[in-house]
Amino acid sequence: MTTLPSPSIVVDRTRLLENIRxxxxxCTAHRVELRPHIKTHKxxxxxxxxxxxGAKGLTCAKIGEAEAMLxxxxxxxxxxxxxxxxxxxxxxxxxxxxxxxxxxxxxxxxHFEALENLARHVGRRLAVMMAVDTGLxxxxxxxxxxxxxxxxxxxxxxxxxxxxxxxxxxxxYGLNPEEHHTRIASMxxxxxxxxDQIDPALALWxxxxxxxxxxxxxxxxRIQAVRPxxxxxxxxxxxxxxxxxxxxxxxxHVLATVVDKPEPGLALIDAGSKTFSSDRTPDGIHAMxxxxxxxxxxxLNEEHGYVRGPATDSLTIGERILLVxxxxxTVINLTDTVAVTEAGKVxxxxxxxxxxxxx
Ligand SMILES: Cc1ncc(COP(=O)(O)O)c(C=O)c1O
Numbered sequence: 001m002t003t004l005p006s007p008s009i010v011v012d013r014t015r016l017l018e019n020i021r022x023x024x025x026x027c028t029a030h031r032v033e034l035r036p037h038i039k040t041h042k043x044x045x046x047x048x049x050x051x052x053x054g055a056k057g058l059t060c061a062k063i064g065e066a067e068a069m070l071x072x073x074x075x076x077x078x079x080x081x082x083x084x085x086x087x088x089x090x091x092x093x094x095x096x097x098x099x100x101x102x103x104x105x106x107x108x109x110x111h112f113e114a115l116e117n118l119a120r121h122v123g124r125r126l127a128v129m130m131a132v133d134t135g136l137x138x139x140x141x142x143x144x145x146x147x148x149x150x151x152x153x154x155x156x157x158x159x160x161x162x163x164x165x166x167x168x169x170x171x172x173y174g175l176n177p178e179e180h181h182t183r184i185a186s187m188x189x190x191x192x193x194x195x196d197q198i199d200p201a202l203a204l205w206x207x208x209x210x211x212x213x214x215x216x217x218x219x220x221x222r223i224q225a226v227r228p229x230x231x232x233x234x235x236x237x238x239x240x241x242x243x244x245x246x247x248x249x250x251x252x253h254v255l256a257t258v259v260d261k262p263e264p265g266l267a268l269i270d271a272g273s274k275t276f277s278s279d280r281t282p283d284g285i286h287a288m289x290x291x292x293x294x295x296x297x298x299x300l301n302e303e304h305g306y307v308r309g310p311a312t313d314s315l316t317i318g319e320r321i322l323l324v325x326x327x328x329x330t331v332i333n334l335t336d337t338v339a340v341t342e343a344g345k346v347x348x349x350x351x352x353x354x355x356x357x358x359x
Contacts, residue, residue: 001255001320001339001341001344001345001346002320003346004255004339004346006255006256006257006270006271006320007254007255007256007257007269007270007271007275008254008255008338008339009252009253009254009255009275009331009332009335009337009338009339010252010253010254010255010322010338010339010340010341011233011251011252011338011339011340011341011350012250012251012252012253012341012342013251013340013341013342013347014342014343015248015249015250015251016046016049016232016233016251016252017049017053018249018251019231019232019233019234019245019249019251020046020049020050020053020232021053023036023212023213023228023231023232024050024053024054024055026212026213026216026217027054027212027216027226028054029216029217030216030217030219031221032215032216032219032223032224032225032226033055033056033057033224033225033226034050034054034055034056034225034226034228035055035056035057035058035059035076035078035205035207035225035226035227036050036055036058036059036227036228036229036231036232037058037059037060037061037080037207037227037228037229038058038059038060038065038069038229038354039060039061039065039229039329040229040230040231040232040233040328040329040332041232041233041332041352042065042068042332042333042352042353042354042355042357043332043338043350043351043352043353043354044068044069044071044072044351044353045350045351046232046350047069047072047074048072048073050232051072051073051074056076056225057074057075057076057077057078057101058072058074058076058077058078059077059078059079059080059207059227059229060077060078060079060080060354061079061080061081062079062081062357062358062359063079063083063088063091063092063095063359064354064357064358064359065354065357066079066095067091067095067357068353068354068357069353069354070095070098071353074099075099075100075101076099076100076101076102077095077099077101077102077103078102078103078104078105078129078166078205078227079102079103079104079105080105080129080131080166080168080207080227081105082105082107082108082111082114082115082139083104083105083115083118084111084114084115084118085118086117086118086121088118089118089121089122089123092104092118092122092126093122093123093124096122096124096126101127102126102127103126103127103128103129103163104126104127104128104129105128105129105130105131105139105166106128106129106130106131106150106154106160106162107130107131107139107140108131108139108140108141108146109141109146109149109150109153111139112150112153112154112160115128115160116157116159116160119159119160120159125158125159125160125161126159126160126161127161127163128154128160128161128162128163129162129163129164129165129166129203129205130147130150130151130162130164130165130166131165131166131167132147132165132166132167132190132191132194133167134167134169134187134190134191134206135169135171135187136167136168136169136170136171137171138168138170140167144193144194144197147165147194147198148197148198150162151198151199162202163202163203164195164202164203164204164205164224165191165194165195165202165203165204165205166204166205166206166207166227167187167191167205167206167207168206168207168208168227169187169206169207169208169210169211170208172208172210172211172242173208173210173237173241173242174282175210175242177242177243177244180210180211180214180242180244181214184211184214184215184218185218187206187211187215188206188215188218188219188222188223191204191206191223192204192222192223203224203225204222204223204224204225205223205224205225205226205227206223206226206227207226207227207228207229208228208229209228209229209230209231209238209244210238210242210244212226212227212228212231213244229329230328230329231245232251233250233251233252233328233332234249234250234251234252234324234328235250235252235324235325235326235327235328236281236285236287236288236324236325236326236327237281237326237327239324240281240285240288241281241282247290247292247324250290250324252324252325252328252331252332252338253290253322253323253324254271254275254276254287254322254323254324254325254331255320255321255322255323255339256269256270256271256275256305256320256321256323257269257270257318257319257320257321258307258315258316258317258318258319258320258321259317260317261313261315261317264313265308265312265313266306266307266308266312267295267307267308267312267315268304268305268306268307269297269304269305269307269321270303270304270305271297271303271305271323272300272301272302272303272304272305273300273301273302274302274303274334275305275331275334275335276297276300276305276325276326276330276331276334277325277327277330277331277333277334278300279325279326279327279330280326280327281326284298285297285298285326286298286299286300286305286325286326287305287323287324287325287326288323288324289321289322289323289324290321290322290323290324291321291322293311293314294309294310294311295307295308295309295310295311295312295315296308296309297323332352332355333352333355333356334355335352335355336351336352336355337349337350337351337352338350338352
């Protein structure tokens, strides 16, 4: 690792594979399909590992991400976003040609009309998953009546075919971990009631790294898939905030260098918001050291990180530190490549093929 330029994004391959296997085992044990969201890693190499471990398919946010993941050999893909742009119709048609199963999201009654029009331009019937808002307040039907109306509109529709429901329970990141169990139970009851009233044969696909293992373990055959994203790498949101991942399982770190100590109690590193993004934990932390020392990156400029905390003065200029970012998905989207290590040694470099694929 001493040969790497700073800052670098470093992936511990052993830990990554363990995290992938661990989530897959939790799903397989409860006969729940794993359809990981690739927004976190955006890398064909990681998608290949997820599929090889047993993932049934992949989830993407954008068509560009889906296109970037095709070399992984994926055959089943869900684009979990409100697609509306008619200019994307040829790309959707081409994607669907290259897959066994392409699904897109219908996210409200108003969105249904836009999606139906898009499907008309694609020239083939699109399989759709209906978004249900279970608490995030973003996309998704807000009540059962709206879901039932959407289902009626899709029955016999020549352009759209309803296959099931999905939710992204991202609000779990803000919950007290003690609440996870009861909130998962109530979310599953709500989703199952909704589905069973409409058509018990439709699939239910919740998806979030905080809840995925517990959702799988408690679903008792009621849900068909989970779509977590961040679990292969982990970040402070999963370890420190939600406490569903140990520090020892963190597979991605930012390698940064201390470049100055302008005053007592403050060290500056060579990684700022252009490396970490501006995301931070609810208590204002952008990153923490992997080795547990008592300091944190508490402020960022574009190319500077401000390190403060009791152990800051023990840092030396030129010292290289491994940091766990607050939110890993936005870190990956800022880098072209990652350095892959095994037992602390760099073994290869992976390209982030889906980087910046926001269209
Ligand atoms: C629609 C959707 N599904 C799944 C995920 C994965 O969630 P997580 O990163 O918590 O695993 C996200 C994350 O933002 C999402 O937006």
